[in-house]
Amino acid sequence: MFSLKDIPTSPSALFAAYASFSASMMLIRSMVNDIVPYELRVYLSLALRSLFNPLSSDLTLLVDEYCSMTRNQVFDAAEVYLRTKISPSTDRLRVSQTPKQKSLTFSIDKGQEVTDTFQNIRIKWRFVCTEPDKNTHSREKRFFNITFKKKFKDVVMESYLPYVLVRAKAIKQEDKVLKLYNRDCPSLSKYCDDDYEGTWGSVNLEHPATFDTLAMEPELKKEIMEDLDRFVRRRDFYKKVGKAWKRGYLLYGPPGTGKSSLIAAMANYLKFDIYDLELTSIYSNSDLRRVLLSTTNRSILVIEDIDCSIEMQNRQDNDHFDASYSGLTLSGILNFIDGLWSSCGDERVIVFTTNHKDRLDPALLRPGRMDMHINMSYCTSNGFKILASNYLGVHGNQHHLCGEIESIVDSMEVTPAEIAEELMKNDDADVALTGLVNFLKRKKIEIDENKKAEESAKSGVEGEATEPQNQIAKRQKIDDNNVKRIERIVRNFRRPIVRGRRRSFQRFGFMRQKYLSY
Ligand SMILES: Nc1ncnc2c1ncn2[C@@H]1O[C@H](COP(=O)(O)OP(=O)(O)OP(=O)(O)O)[C@@H](O)[C@H]1O
Ligand SMILES: [Mg+2]
Numbered sequence: 001m002f003s004l005k006d007i008p009t010s011p012s013a014l015f016a017a018y019a020s021f022s023a024s025m026m027l028i029r030s031m032v033n034d035i036v037p038y039e040l041r042v043y044l045s046l047a048l049r050s051l052f053n054p055l056s057s058d059l060t061l062l063v064d065e066y067c068s069m070t071r072n073q074v075f076d077a078a079e080v081y082l083r084t085k086i087s088p089s090t091d092r093l094r095v096s097q098t099p100k101q102k103s104l105t106f107s108i109d110k111g112q113e114v115t116d117t118f119q120n121i122r123i124k125w126r127f128v129c130t131e132p133d134k135n136t137h138s139r140e141k142r143f144f145n146i147t148f149k150k151k152f153k154d155v156v157m158e159s160y161l162p163y164v165l166v167r168a169k170a171i172k173q174e175d176k177v178l179k180l181y182n183r184d185c186p187s188l189s190k191y192c193d194d195d196y197e198g199t200w201g202s203v204n205l206e207h208p209a210t211f212d213t214l215a216m217e218p219e220l221k222k223e224i225m226e227d228l229d230r231f232v233r234r235r236d237f238y239k240k241v242g243k244a245w246k247r248g249y250l251l252y253g254p255p256g257t258g259k260s261s262l263i264a265a266m267a268n269y270l271k272f273d274i275y276d277l278e279l280t281s282i283y284s285n286s287d288l289r290r291v292l293l294s295t296t297n298r299s300i301l302v303i304e305d306i307d308c309s310i311e312m313q314n315r316q317d318n319d320h321f322d323a324s325y326s327g328l329t330l331s332g333i334l335n336f337i338d339g340l341w342s343s344c345g346d347e348r349v350i351v352f353t354t355n356h357k358d359r360l361d362p363a364l365l366r367p368g369r370m371d372m373h374i375n376m377s378y379c380t381s382n383g384f385k386i387l388a389s390n391y392l393g394v395h396g397n398q399h400h401l402c403g404e405i406e407s408i409v410d411s412m413e414v415t416p417a418e419i420a421e422e423l424m425k426n427d428d429a430d431v432a433l434t435g436l437v438n439f440l441k442r443k444k445i446e447i448d449e450n451k452k453a454e455e456s457a458k459s460g461v462e463g464e465a466t467e468p469q470n471q472i473a474k475r476q477k478i479d480d481n482n483v484k485r486i487e488r489i490v491r492n493f494r495r496p497i498v499r500g501r502r503r504s505f506q507r508f509g510f511m512r513q514k515y516l517s518y
Contacts, residue, residue, distance in 0.1 A: 057149055058148065059147070059148060059150040060145050060147045062143055062145060063075050063145075064141070064142075065143060074161065074165065075143070076168070077165045077167075077168035077169070078125065078144050078164060080171050080172055081167050081168045082107070082108055082114050082125055082127075083105065083106060083107055083171070084167075085115075085116050085125075086114060087114065090108060090112055090113075092108075092112055093106045093107065093108060093109060094106065094108070101177070102177060103175075108127050109127070110127055110128065111127065111128070112126070112127055113125065113126045113127075118156075121148060121149070121152045121156065121160070122148065122149075123146060123147070123156065123160065124145075125144055125145070126144065126145040127142070127144055128142070128143055129141070129142045177204055178204070178205035178267055178268065178272070178274070179205055179274070180203055180205040180207075180273070181275045181295070182200065182202070182276045183199070183201070183277070183278060183291070200275065200291075200294060200295070202273075205264070205274055207261075208264075209262070209268065210265050211225055211265050211269060213386070214262060214265055214386070215258065215382075215383030215387045216258065216382075216383060216386075217382055224372070224374065225269065227247070227372055228266065228269060228349075231349070235347075244348075245348070246348040246349065246350060247349050247350070247371050248350045248351075248352070248369065248370040248371050249266075249350070249370060249372050250351075250352050250357070250372070250373045251263070251351060252354045252356075252357040252373065252376065253375055253376030253377055254378065254415060255355055255415070256415035256416065256417030256418060257377060257379075257416060257417070258376050258416050258417075259304075259376050260304070262376065263300065263302055263351050267300055270298075270300075270349070272298050272300050272347075272349060273299045274299065274300050274302055275295045275301045276302050277291065277301060277302065277303050285335075297347050299347075299349070300348075300349040300350070301348065301350045302351045303351070303353075304353045305354060305355065306364070307359040330363065330364070334363060352364070352370065357373075378412075378413045378414055378415055379409055379414050379416045379419050380409065380410060383416055383419075384405060384409050384419060385402075387416060387420055387423060388402065388423065388433075391424060391432070392427075392433070393429075394429050399430075401436075405437060408437070408440045409440065411444075412440070412447060413447070414443060418443075419436065422439050423436060
């Protein structure tokens with residue numbers, strides 16, 4: 001009978017017992033190997049293993065970094081997507097920021113796990129890196145393991161993984177640093193050969209305007225945002241109806257009503273780059289074609305002051321004008337708008353701006369050409385509320401002067417730019433709003449006086465030669481704007497491109513004659 005007394009207690013007795021046990025086991029093992037065939041042994045060992053370790057209910061997918069030589073898009077998407085799933089329990093994170101990134105990026109380190117939930121399914125991601133092997137010269141291998149219950153295989157493969165791809169694209173889009181492309185970019189002046197003409201220079205678009213900060217009627221703002229949303233959603237629709245996936249907006253209104261600000265807000269909203277095209281730097285239709293073809297998808301092409309950039313009053317006159325002057329025709333521009341572009345790009349927005357819609361050729365205004373005509377009008381009480389909240393943090397009718405200002409603003413023509421300028425003069429809401437009231441009152445008196453002078457001039461009481469004050473102010477404003485344009489042309493003229501120089505010189509003379517009153 002085996003009793004506790006039989007158990008050896010001294011170290012030497014223990015070692016002797018262990019040695020005799022090992023020797024017996026080795027003997028049994030070699031006997032079994034000799035007697036039992038190999039296949040039967042494998043079968044028995046699998047049966048024993050499954051007895052103690054039942055079949056796993058989990059499934060693991062491997063997402064390698066590379067598929068043969070090319071990068072695996074699922075891996076790239078996972079890297080981006082998992083950044084948003086890092087939990088406080090993660091032990092180690094990688095942190096980075098490239099010059100092009102707006103903020104720090106955190107990602108999981110090798111060996112770390114992240115758990116995600118999708119339609120109530122728990123999905124575990126594990127980032128694995130294998131060490132490079134000097135003997136086999138194999139590189140470090142990086143991959144993700146995705147583990148989940150086998151019964152959810154279909155949901156994960158058919159819904160979850162596509163969802164990860166879509167989310168990753170959206171996250172990348174949100175992080176995108178927008179660019180403003182311009183053909184007058186000084187950094188390009190060193191490229192003084194013909195290639196320059198098709199090239200765009202760029203800077204980061206750091207315009208802070210958003211739809212929230214724009215002083216506009218809320219309904220119009222909503223309408224524009226919905227139009228943009230519909231446009232980006234409708235990829236398949238445009239394909240189905242065989243239309244180029246592009247949308248045209250014509251923004252018109254007096255200077256300082258927010259046309260350029262709206263363009264920046266659209267770019268920030270859609271996360272589209274802006275190509276600011278100065279038509280005065282284009283010399284022919286083929287030039288225009290080349291420049292437009294070098295723009296990228298998901299971008300907004302902006303042509304500001306379209307009425308001043310090209311003579312468009314009459315298409316026939318225009319053709320004469322072009323032949324003798326620039327070779328750029330209205331029909332050249334319209335051809336692009338009408339679909340020439342469709343062959344080379346997707347998700348394009350085109351914006352034309354003008355201070356004088358009435359000066360544009362009806363061909364440009366025809367329905368279907370510019371999809372939406374947006375009137376950027378003088379400031380209204382609603383617009384003022386937004387500006388007061390943005391500039392001074394005064395909301396609603398918080399301040400006693402707000403009511404008075406709103407009624408004055410609704411009764412006169414004052415631009416959001418003028419109001420913004422007054423509001424910026426002081427941080428103190430009392431001082432700034434009092435300054436604004438005085439400014440509005442002064443302006444109103446001025447407008448009334450000008451009106452009176454105009455009426456008297458019409459009726460001949462004051463003498464025909466007197467030019468009304470507001471006409472003089474308007475002319476002055478137009479002159480100021482045109483000086484800016486001429487300065488740009490002069491800049492073109494300075495470019496050491498012989499052809500460009502000659503034409504810019506001609507254009508300078510033309511513009512001076514056409515737009516300045518001296
Ligand atoms: N609707 C607006 N909402 C908010 N700010 C505005 C608005 N309109 C003008 N501003 C302010 O006035 C400045 C000038 O406006 P902006 O350049 O957008 O006017 P514009 O209509 O493009 O003028 P122009 O016809 O001379 O090009 C902006 O930087 C902005 O600060
Ligand atoms: Mg503008």
